[in-house]
Each structure stands twice: as structure tokens, then as C-alpha cells.
Amino acid sequence: MQARSGPLRLKLLVLSGAQVGQSHLLAPGSYRLGKSPECDIVLNDKAVSRQHLRLDVSESGVRATDMESHNGSFCEGMRFTELEVRPGAVLKVGATEMKLVPETSRERVIPPSERTQFGGLVGSSRRMREVFTLLERLAPGGADVLIQGETGTGKELCAEAIHAQGPRAKGPFVIVDLAGIAPSLIESELFGHVKGAFTGAQSDRAGAFERASGGTVFLDEVGELPPEVQPRLLRVLERRQVKRVGANDYRALEVRVLAATHVDLEKAVQEGKFRADLYHRLAVLRVTLPPLRERPEDIALLIDTVLERAGRPASALSEATRALLLQYPWPGNVRELRNVVERVVNLGEEALPDMEPARIPAAERSSGGSAAKLDLPFKEAKERLIEGFERDYLQGLIERCGGNISRAAREAGIARLYLRKLLHKHGLAAKDGDGDE
């Protein structure tokens, strides 16, 4: 007999704020969230209203309604009055973030660190503060760590920070960029060689592991390691000894190994491109740096940090440019942001690159441009930019999806109800009958 699965039961997991780690089961019914002791879920948070948010839970889903709170309710960074919340979504009221997850989820809650900087890495988003908590825990221990993240998310900076806050901080920090070395030279680069081991080996040479002795070796792009070298690296990691190419003897190593990858190594293992045993050895401790598009709250702080590190005042960027940078999805992550900011402060705002037209507000592209808006107060200029962006984005989205609201909502990653509201606000109607599926 086949087991019948009932309706999906959900729970609300508190990710940040005073009650971090708590979870609340959501059986069908209505729940009021707020500071008042009369609420069903009482939130001990100064920035939360007495009656802040209502959740209506039914078999078909969860609807969240802001109860005219003072500071507003947010979902994935956007303020809402009413919203259908999908499992996986994060709601924020005051300083409290809560994630809607299946009741059976065993997701671990990492309490976000108080700090907004770890070594050279900055970030005030919950996602980055969770990373900082992990780094605080694992850096001092001296164990090997695998750092994952898209290009430009700060993996090298993260490795430097782990080394600097680890027990071998006074030792050397040796970087090996495995994507930048010819495959035939990788072995000798990592492990060294003896004179005559191969053509061109004119003298004995220590490899990166030996050079990093007493400190840390950072293997960047470890996914690029040729298959024939993978067992040798595994041996080094397990036995903590290295044999130079062409030598007979092993030398003991006192070294911390940090590795980074922008590719999904687990997938590479499934595809047979990366050895499972090496992956498991590398991935005992893992840190994943989130892409910038998943933490837009960090953009403003990152802009200020880039300006400060370049010795420029915050005023070096106009408010209109800042507003534009805040909306961009940054596919090249922090590196791209740094490059754009540095280019603009050095060459002027004309040097602002073409940023995905759909994201540039119509008002910005039409006559008047950013110069006209510089006369406006900051808040108004920013609002105009955002309004323009919303209109353009929605127009493109609805066209692309042939007026089908369900599809458009899915593509944009927002709730259908919220999308309808936005369309209404901008006087953009979807096709007759909405084209709903």
C-alpha cells in the first residue's frame, strides 16, 4: 500500500533577533505576531509593533498581512502589506528574520554574528553575518576549510582572514591559483621537484606546501586539479607529508590547507570529474559565500568600503549613481562592484557601464538623465529611480511572459499577489483573464 502524504505542514524558524533558533509550528489557523503578550507568537524586538503581522495558514498556503505596523514587514528585502509566502521565503519584521520551512526540515540555524566585518570581508546582511559566525568558530582551530562561492564573492579575502585569525597567522600565506598553471606543471608547483626530475628541472625546488610550512597554503580553484594529481593531494592532506617530484623521501608538513572553488564540486564528483574521497576530505569544514544578488542590503556598505579603501570620500559618488548601483544584480559580485565604483570615481559618471537595460529606469534613459535628478532631495530622487526601475522591469517581465501572471511571478521570484499590486500601481494590466495557469 502506498503511503498517502498529507498537506505540507510548515514551521517558522527564527533566524535572527533575540529569539534566534526558536521555531513555531504552523497548523491551519490565524497567528498574530508582535510584541504584545496577547500575540500568538510574541516577538521580543524593540523595532516590532505590538501587533505587527498576521499569518493566515490554510491547507493551500500561508498568507502574511502587515497589521499597519510602524516599521513595516518585509519579504526578501521588499516591503509588503499582503503576501502569499512560499516555503523557503524569509520574512523580516524589526530585527527579527523568520524563514518558512517544512515542519520536517532539519535546517540548522546559525545565529548571525554581531560583527559586520571579518578580516577584509565586510557585510551587514544576515547571510554574511552567518558566514562571520562560522568563521569565528573555525578560524582559530587551524583545521582545513573549503570555501565555496561564485567568482568575485570574496573567497580569497576569506582565506586570508581565516589564515590571519588562525594559529599559524605568523607563518607564510602561500596562494596557488590552480586555474592559472599549466596542468603539466601543477604537480611540481604544489609538491616541488628535485634536479633532473623532468626536462627543465635544473635545480631542486620546494613546492607550495613546503613553502607554506608553519603557515597556510591556499589552493584557489581546486576544481581544476587534474585527475592524476588528485590522489597525491589526498595523500598529502591525510598524511601531512610531501614528496617532491623525482624524490624518494617524504618531508613532514606543518601546514593549514584552505581550498576554494567556484564550481559545484559535489556535481563534479557525480559527473566523475572530481574524486569523491578528495572532495569529502576537503569538505569537512565548508564556508559558502553568498552571491551579492542574494544580499542586496550589503551593496551600500560595500560601496562605502570600496571608496574608503581607495582613499575617496563617500561624496565621490552622486546619490543618483548610488541608487542605480543599489538596484543592479551584480553578476560579477563584489569584484564587479569594486571595478565599477573605482572606474566611476576615477573617470566620472560617464564611465558608468551599460547595466542591463531592463534594470535602468526609463526616467534615467529619457531626456533629463541623472543630472536633472541631482537637484532633487535624496529621498525623492531615489524613489523616482526605483519607480522607473519597477515600471521598466514589470513591462519587460510581462511582455516576456506573454501576460501570464503566474509565470511572471515565478520568473521574478515574487508572490503573485504582490506582482498584481505592482502592476496595478504602475497601471500595467496583464492580458484579459490574466493568462493565469
Ligand SMILES: Nc1ncnc2c1ncn2[C@@H]1O[C@H](COP(=O)(O)OP(=O)(O)OP(=O)(O)O)[C@@H](O)[C@H]1O
Ligand atoms: N565581503 C567583501 N567585503 C569587501 N571586499 C570584498 C568582499 N568580497 C569581495 N571583496 C573584494 O572583491 C574583490 C574580489 O574578491 P576575491 O578575489 O576575494 O574574490 P574570489 O571569490 O576569490 O574571486 P575568484 O573566484 O574570481 O577568484 C577583491 O577586491 C575583494 O577585496
